[in-house]
Amino acid sequence: MEPPLELPTQRKRVIPSKFGILKRNAEIEAEKNRENLQQSSCFSHINEIGKEIGLEIWKIIDDSTIQKVPKVNHSTFETNKSYLLLMGQFYDGNMNIKTYNIHFWIGELLINSQETINFCNDRIEELERIIKYNQKQFDSEQFYPEPILYREFQGKEGDIFMSYFKSYGGPRYVAPLKLTSASAAIATAAKQYKLFHLKGRRNIRVKQVDISSKSLNSGDVFVLDCEDFIYQWNGSESSRLEKGKGLDLTIRLRDEKSAKAKIIVMDENDTDKDHPEFWKRLGGCKDDVQKAEQGGDDFAYEKKSVEQIKLYQVENLNYEVHLHLIDPIGDVYSTTQLNAEFCYILDCETELYVWLGKASANDQRTVAMANAMDLLHEDNRPSWTPIIKMTQGSENTLFKDKFKKGSWGEYVNDNFEKKPITGKGVAAKAVQEKINVDALHNPEKYQLSKEERKSTIPTLHHVDDKHRGELKIWHVRNRNKFEISQSEFGLFYNQSCYLVLFTLFAADGSNNSILYYWQGRFSSSEDKGAAALLAKDVGKELHRSCIHVRTVQNKEPNHFLEHFQGRMVVFKGSRPNATTEVSLENLSSSLQGLYHVRGTEPINIHSIQVEKAISSLDSNDSFILVNFKNTISYIWVGKYSDEKEAALQISSNVFTGYNFQLIDEGDETSEFWESLETNSSLSLLKDYYTQLRTVEQEKKTRLFQCSNNSGVFKVFEIHDFSQDDLDSDDVMILDNQKQIFVWVGKESSDTEKLMANETALEYIMNAPTHRRDDPIFTIQDGFEPHEFTFNFHAWQVNKTQQDSYKSKLSAILGSNNSGPASPIMLPTSGVTLKPTTAATPKPITTPTVTTPKPITTPTVATLKTVTPAVTLKPTTVTTPSKVATTTNTSTPSPTTITTFYPLSVLKQKTNLPNDIDKSCLHLYLSDEEFLSTFKMTKEIFQKTPAWKTKQLRVDNGLF
Known part of the structure; x- marks a missing residue:
C-alpha cells in the first residue's frame, strides 16, 4: 500500500502594503536610472559628485575622456584645453540644502572650435543631470534650487569664477608644451622657464607671456618661474593688490615644488639689488622694460563693459518659437515683468542669461536655451560671451543687478506688451540713477510689504513653569567637536569655533531647538567649514526640528547673547586644549590684558579682549585690566558708562583669584597708567575717546x-x-x-x-x-x-593698518x-x-x-x-606719516609770544590789540593765569588732544 501523499506545508502569504510596493518599485527604478546614468556618463564615481562642499574641477582630454583635476592644481588652466567646474555651497545659510554653480571654461586656443563648445555644452548638461539625480536620492521631497550654468572663456571670466581662485593669486594660464616623447617631455619641463603677467583692478588675472625683458612693464607685476628660483618683479607703478596676489602665486608655485624653490622679490626702483641672474635667465636688461602706459589701463583691462540690455520672453506655440521683446519700465527692467509660467532671455551683449520660470514647461525651457545659442552667433558677438542658465529663485547677484533696485521678488502674472522681433530692438541702456537719500533716512517706507511672521526661535524668554531650557556647547577642533563643561559657558576664543545648542522642553513632552555655530573673528577656514558640517550632524542626531544659525563674532544676535547673562568674554587666540576642560586657574598667565565691556542693554553686554593701550579706553564703557595675580588688577569705569555692574560680575565670575581695584575715570593712579601703557610718553598724553555717547545714539x-x-x-x-x-x-x-x-x-x-x-x-x-x-x-x-573707531566694539588697529603684501x-x-x-x-x-x-x-x-x-x-x-553750510575746503597733503595740513607760517607759538594779556581782556574778542592772533587767544595768557584757567601748563596743553583743548577754550571764552 502506497504511503499517503504528503502535502507541502502551507505558508502564510504576506501581502505587502500598497505603499511598500510603491516604495520598492521606486527603489528599483532609481537603481535602473543610476545604472543607465553611470553607463552613459563620461564622469566616474557619479555618486560622489557634489557630495562635499567646495570646488571640483574636471579637464576634458578629448571627446570621450574627462579627467578629474587634483586640488593642488585647481588654479592651473592649460590654454589648449577646456574644463568643467562645480562649486557646491550651502543655500542661504541652510545646512540641509546645497546650491551649485556649474562652469565650463575654454582656453584661448579653443575659442573658435565649435566642436569643443558643443561637447562642453553636452557635458555641462550631463553634470547638471547628475547633480539633480544625487539631490533626489538624498531627499526626494526636499526643494533644491536649480544649478546655475556659466560659460567662461580665458581672459573673460566672470567675477564669480574669479572669486574661486583668490587664495591662489588668481587662475594661472599655462601654454601647452610641444613634446616629441615622454623622455623629452620630462627634460623640457625641467628646463623650461615660465613668465607670468599679473594685472587687474580688483580681480587680478594671471597670464603666461613670452619670456623676454620686453614683456615687462612698470605698471604690473611679473613672476618668473625657474624651477630652482622663483622671481617676483614688481613694477614701480604696480598696485599693492597686484603685489599681494603676485606673492600668493609665488608661494603656490613654491609649494608645488615641495618648497624646494627659493623666492626672490624684486622692486623696479630698488637700485641696491640688481639681481643679474634674473636678467640673465629672462634675457635682456632693465632698459627693455616698457612704460606703465604700454601695459594698458588696469580698470579697462578687467572691467566688463556695460552694454545695451534687452529682455525677451520665449513662447513655444503650435510648434513655433516666438521671442517677444519687452519694453523696460522707465529706464530699467523690473521683476514684475517676469512671469513664472514663461522663460526669458536677458541679452546684455557680452552676457546672455536664460531665466526659467518655476511653472514653465519643459519644452519651453529647451527652446529657450537653443534660442540663446542662436542669439550668441548673431551681430558678430564675441566668441567668449557666456550663457548662464538659472531657475526662478536661484538667481545670482549679477543677474539681479540688471533689474530695478528694490523690485526683486515681486513676481506677478501681468499681461505684457509684446513686440515680435522684426529687426534690432531698441536697447535699454544702463544709466546712473539718483541716490534716494530719503530711503536712507526712512528705509521702512521703501521696504516691500510682507506678512509678518511670529518668531519661532526658542529663547530664555520662553522658560517658565511649563518650559525647561537646556544649553550645551561644543568646541570645534580638527574636524571634531568636544563638549565643554558648564563652568566654561560664555568663554570664547577669537581663533576658535563653537557649537551652541539651546533646547526648550515643554511639559507635554514636545521640544524645540536652536543651534548656533559661532565663528571666531580670526578662526581658520577649515574650522569654519568643520563647524558648519558638524552643526548639520548635530541637527540630524536630534531627530526633531532644529533652527541653524550661523553666528559671527561681533555680530551675535541678542537671543544668542542672553544665554550668558553678561558673562560672555572673547579672549585672543585659540582655545588651548581641545579634549579636556580648560581651567582658568591654569591659564592665569595667558589671561593678562585689557577687556572691553560694552552693550546697549543688560542682555547683550559682553566683553572682548582688546589691545592693551590707553587709546583703547572709552569714557562710555567699562574696562577690566588683568595683571599678574600677585599684583593689583583694575576695573576702570568710564564717566558715562552703564556697564559697571557687568564688569564687576565678569571680574568676580571669570577672573577669580585676582585682586581687583575699582577706579572711576578721573581718579586713576600713576600705577594704573603705567600698568596699562608701557610707553611713558603716551601714558602722559592719556589720549582716548572721552565724549558722551548716549545709548540711543549708539543704537541709531x-x-x-x-x-x-x-x-x-x-x-x-x-x-x-x-x-x-x-x-x-x-x-x-x-x-x-x-x-x-x-x-x-x-x-x-x-x-x-x-x-x-x-x-x-x-x-x-x-x-x-x-x-x-x-x-x-x-x-x-x-x-x-x-x-571713528569708538563706533566699533573692540576695534583692532592692526587689522586695517597692516599691509597684506x-x-x-x-x-x-x-x-x-x-x-x-x-x-x-x-x-x-x-x-x-x-x-x-x-x-x-x-x-x-x-x-x-x-x-x-x-x-x-x-x-x-x-x-x-x-560742512553743508559752507564751501568744501580740501587740504593739501604731503606724506601719510605727517599732519596733513597747510600751515600758516605767521601763527604764533608759545615760545614766540612775549606780550601777555589778562583773561578779561582776551574774552572781549572786540577791540583787541593789533598784535593778537584771534585763532590762538589762549596763548596770550601768562603762564600763571594759564595754569589757573586750564589746570595745566602750556606744554601739557599742547600735547592734549585737539578736540579736548577746543572744548576747554570754548568753556573759558577763548575760542
Whole structure:
C-alpha cells in the first residue's frame, strides 16, 4: 500500500502594503536610472559628485575622456584645453540644502572650435543631470534650487569664477608644451622657464607671456618661474593688490615644488639689488622694460563693459518659437515683468542669461536655451560671451543687478506688451540713477510689504513653569567637536569655533531647538567649514526640528547673547586644549590684558579682549585690566558708562583669584597708567575717546556701503555692522547722529570717492531733523581716528593698518616692517582734532578754497570735513606719516609770544590789540593765569588732544 501523499506545508502569504510596493518599485527604478546614468556618463564615481562642499574641477582630454583635476592644481588652466567646474555651497545659510554653480571654461586656443563648445555644452548638461539625480536620492521631497550654468572663456571670466581662485593669486594660464616623447617631455619641463603677467583692478588675472625683458612693464607685476628660483618683479607703478596676489602665486608655485624653490622679490626702483641672474635667465636688461602706459589701463583691462540690455520672453506655440521683446519700465527692467509660467532671455551683449520660470514647461525651457545659442552667433558677438542658465529663485547677484533696485521678488502674472522681433530692438541702456537719500533716512517706507511672521526661535524668554531650557556647547577642533563643561559657558576664543545648542522642553513632552555655530573673528577656514558640517550632524542626531544659525563674532544676535547673562568674554587666540576642560586657574598667565565691556542693554553686554593701550579706553564703557595675580588688577569705569555692574560680575565670575581695584575715570593712579601703557610718553598724553555717547545714539549709528562694482553707483545699509564690514574695495559712510564719516577704502575707485562725498553731503542736507551743522569727515583706510573707531566694539588697529603684501613678504623673508603712521584728522568749521604722532602739535588751519576738489590719491592719509553750510575746503597733503595740513607760517607759538594779556581782556574778542592772533587767544595768557584757567601748563596743553583743548577754550571764552 502506497504511503499517503504528503502535502507541502502551507505558508502564510504576506501581502505587502500598497505603499511598500510603491516604495520598492521606486527603489528599483532609481537603481535602473543610476545604472543607465553611470553607463552613459563620461564622469566616474557619479555618486560622489557634489557630495562635499567646495570646488571640483574636471579637464576634458578629448571627446570621450574627462579627467578629474587634483586640488593642488585647481588654479592651473592649460590654454589648449577646456574644463568643467562645480562649486557646491550651502543655500542661504541652510545646512540641509546645497546650491551649485556649474562652469565650463575654454582656453584661448579653443575659442573658435565649435566642436569643443558643443561637447562642453553636452557635458555641462550631463553634470547638471547628475547633480539633480544625487539631490533626489538624498531627499526626494526636499526643494533644491536649480544649478546655475556659466560659460567662461580665458581672459573673460566672470567675477564669480574669479572669486574661486583668490587664495591662489588668481587662475594661472599655462601654454601647452610641444613634446616629441615622454623622455623629452620630462627634460623640457625641467628646463623650461615660465613668465607670468599679473594685472587687474580688483580681480587680478594671471597670464603666461613670452619670456623676454620686453614683456615687462612698470605698471604690473611679473613672476618668473625657474624651477630652482622663483622671481617676483614688481613694477614701480604696480598696485599693492597686484603685489599681494603676485606673492600668493609665488608661494603656490613654491609649494608645488615641495618648497624646494627659493623666492626672490624684486622692486623696479630698488637700485641696491640688481639681481643679474634674473636678467640673465629672462634675457635682456632693465632698459627693455616698457612704460606703465604700454601695459594698458588696469580698470579697462578687467572691467566688463556695460552694454545695451534687452529682455525677451520665449513662447513655444503650435510648434513655433516666438521671442517677444519687452519694453523696460522707465529706464530699467523690473521683476514684475517676469512671469513664472514663461522663460526669458536677458541679452546684455557680452552676457546672455536664460531665466526659467518655476511653472514653465519643459519644452519651453529647451527652446529657450537653443534660442540663446542662436542669439550668441548673431551681430558678430564675441566668441567668449557666456550663457548662464538659472531657475526662478536661484538667481545670482549679477543677474539681479540688471533689474530695478528694490523690485526683486515681486513676481506677478501681468499681461505684457509684446513686440515680435522684426529687426534690432531698441536697447535699454544702463544709466546712473539718483541716490534716494530719503530711503536712507526712512528705509521702512521703501521696504516691500510682507506678512509678518511670529518668531519661532526658542529663547530664555520662553522658560517658565511649563518650559525647561537646556544649553550645551561644543568646541570645534580638527574636524571634531568636544563638549565643554558648564563652568566654561560664555568663554570664547577669537581663533576658535563653537557649537551652541539651546533646547526648550515643554511639559507635554514636545521640544524645540536652536543651534548656533559661532565663528571666531580670526578662526581658520577649515574650522569654519568643520563647524558648519558638524552643526548639520548635530541637527540630524536630534531627530526633531532644529533652527541653524550661523553666528559671527561681533555680530551675535541678542537671543544668542542672553544665554550668558553678561558673562560672555572673547579672549585672543585659540582655545588651548581641545579634549579636556580648560581651567582658568591654569591659564592665569595667558589671561593678562585689557577687556572691553560694552552693550546697549543688560542682555547683550559682553566683553572682548582688546589691545592693551590707553587709546583703547572709552569714557562710555567699562574696562577690566588683568595683571599678574600677585599684583593689583583694575576695573576702570568710564564717566558715562552703564556697564559697571557687568564688569564687576565678569571680574568676580571669570577672573577669580585676582585682586581687583575699582577706579572711576578721573581718579586713576600713576600705577594704573603705567600698568596699562608701557610707553611713558603716551601714558602722559592719556589720549582716548572721552565724549558722551548716549545709548540711543549708539543704537541709531548706521553704516552704508558705497560701490559701483556693477557699473552703477549704489548705496546700501549694513545692519549689525562690525569692523570686518569695512571693505577696502569700496567707500563707507558712517552716521553716528553727531558726525558723518566718509571712510575711503585703499582700493576704491575715484568715482566711488567722489559720489560718496556727494551722497554724504546730500544725506545731511535732507536729514529729517536739523543736522546741517553736523561735520562730515573724510578719512583714509588704515588711518582711522578715535572719533571713528569708538563706533566699533573692540576695534583692532592692526587689522586695517597692516599691509597684506608686506605681512606676507615678512612671513617669507623674515623682515620686520615698520608700522603705519597714526591716524590724523583735519577738520574745518572750527573742529580741531590732533594726531597722536605729532611731536610738537600746532593749531591746525585750512586754506580758503572756493572750488571743491575731490581727493584722487587713495594712499593719502587725511581727514577733512565738509560742512553743508559752507564751501568744501580740501587740504593739501604731503606724506601719510605727517599732519596733513597747510600751515600758516605767521601763527604764533608759545615760545614766540612775549606780550601777555589778562583773561578779561582776551574774552572781549572786540577791540583787541593789533598784535593778537584771534585763532590762538589762549596763548596770550601768562603762564600763571594759564595754569589757573586750564589746570595745566602750556606744554601739557599742547600735547592734549585737539578736540579736548577746543572744548576747554570754548568753556573759558577763548575760542
